[in-house]
Amino acid sequence: MNNHSEWIVQAIETVGKTALRDTEYWRATYTPQDKDAVSVLNNYMKEAGMETYFDAVGNLFGRIPGRCSDTVLCGSHRDTVRQGGKYDGMLGILTAIRSVSSLNKELGQPEKSIEVVALCEEESSRFPTSYLGSRHICGLLKEEELLDLDDSGMSLGEAIRDAGYYYGQLSNGRTDITNFVELHIEQGGLMEYEKKQIGIVSAIVGLFTGEIVFKGQQNHAGTTPMRLRKDPVPVAAEFIYRLNLWAKKYQDNLVCTVGKIDRKPGNSNVICDDVSITFDIRSAEQKYLDEANTILNDLKKQLDEHVDIAIDITCNESPVSLDSDGIHILEKLVKEYDYSWKPMVSGAGHDSQIMAQKYKTNMIFVPSVNGISHSTKEFTKAEDIQAGCEIMKAFIKELAW
């Protein structure tokens, strides 16, 4: 019963097969691929002795009732991005099923009730919204979001009904949950780089993103003297250069990415009319995100002499700290089990950041080979899955038994 990874790896492959849409790996919410995965997961939960049920938006729960009304919730999301992989989300669900199943067999009825959850729509895999499942559990999903449309024009409300879930009344927020625990692949290369098996997440970064448009004046590249130009390209370049210099000062305390640069018209012999860039700045500490806002405005003031600069902020989410009691327990456990480990900040968003707003929440990371995620090449080694499951199981035992 202690070789968890064998069962989990087999289950990963079995559930993975349900995500194939034509030639693409893509499990979008409320699609046939999602229905097939739910069916497989439902069976796994029942085999583990759980009572299963769905809530109004189609989150799948497997429950082992405890002696008191408090509930420890564990799991992750079941959707994938387009051309995604088998591990992101699903490994957290399967590890939770395995841990709870194993504890139940070993120890019988828990003190607190335990639920494993397979959450829907974390990735914006079909609808513009994300964290749909966790937001519903927390009572943060708004009725008007049910009007959001997918690419085919079907509303979220229709899709939920169409998939057979009831949505006449959204949850006001569950009050029985005391803890949420999520295991997830790292989605970065840091653990592999530092040869660590377990990451204990202290915080999920805040996100400060947006677009900057540099509006110049299109002109002939050969006949417009340097002094008469309103060329947005060197201005955007200096902006990016200086922003990056600022970001590098703080090294591991933040990340700063310009991932998209567009320009019009984009002919080699024409001075651009405008350039637009995106910025994506993340930090576990609010003070760095505040400073990012300041630095963007300072750069705008310094560089807008010949070119208009407009900054549009599209997301400004604060960092979320995870439960410190849970972190202490996890630290104690990894030392007991003698796993190599490191405290981590999650640079990616997770359902845990929603859950943490209502419930004591903790996350366990396991490494992704080559740091790859959101790709069909996602892979986590069996030995790391085993380590993750041992810690998950031990942690749930501490919380619920």
Added chain:
Amino acid sequence: MNNHSEWIVQAIETVGKTALRDTEYWRATYTPQDKDAVSVLNNYMKEAGMETYFDAVGNLFGRIPGRCSDTVLCGSHRDTVRQGGKYDGMLGILTAIRSVSSLNKELGQPEKSIEVVALCEEESSRFPTSYLGSRHICGLLKEEELLDLDDSGMSLGEAIRDAGYYYGQLSNGRTDITNFVELHIEQGGLMEYEKKQIGIVSAIVGLFTGEIVFKGQQNHAGTTPMRLRKDPVPVAAEFIYRLNLWAKKYQDNLVCTVGKIDRKPGNSNVICDDVSITFDIRSAEQKYLDEANTILNDLKKQLDEHVDIAIDITCNESPVSLDSDGIHILEKLVKEYDYSWKPMVSGAGHDSQIMAQKYKTNMIFVPSVNGISHSTKEFTKAEDIQAGCEIMKAFIKELAW
């Protein structure tokens, strides 16, 4: 007979109508639009008392035989870019016809023969090649270029034959020509900005162009620490920033443009895999183009620590000086006529840069309103056309009568 602009403006409108292809203004070489323009120009030349003929690639010549075998050639190109205007090229042909016609009526047979030429394919309006007509006259067109294909897959050779021109033998280069004179719109805003009617061109810039690829490594924007990134965007930004700092040092001696920036994959939350940029550097002095080459390689060496940088040079043409005797005559004439004028460097390419390799060559610029060219909005004021024609006429008189 001295109101030249009235006839020229009317002729500009008449020839202009021949360039309409569906709803687009576009006179590509050897098309029905080109044939219609040739027909109108042929009539104008005959009305002006010229003998007309075509050479093997379809350059249209109007000739007034002089007393000796030397020939003064004047004119410009008759093709336009797609969505081009009525003035670029055509104004030079019509001004030449008008000047020669006027001189012929006033002064009778010239000492040297005079030819007006309506050159084909300067703009790469249909075939990848440019300066086709002038290169043929100079004997620089190579047989193998006749195999070049247009977008429909027709070869240049076929298109020339199809348009009714003979191409069994290309010119080895005419030896009777002593001078070439071309009037052209400025294609920039400098003359208008400085309120000048006539530009006397001293040189046509050399062109140093190419592409630079910055190859990094795609990764997650949230989970990859700054120190583990191979992000090509800040490197490309610093490259552009420093290149522009260098270029601005020399102000009016060169221009430097990054007109195209592409990136893959271009998602706001993904570190780019690669960035490619174009560079377009022009100067009338070779030393600046040589220095440009050095600075690109220096920047590559300074910045390729985490990202591979590859520089691909696509064009490295030397600057061309125009005929200094001609420049002195032109300067004397603008002073006599009391036109506001300035010495100029042409930042754009012209047939004159080809002709100057074989014959004494000079160029006269007239202003474009708002510096616009390669656009249906091209416009030059009648008073500036009149001034340009007066100088052209006086200059041809000095050269040929």
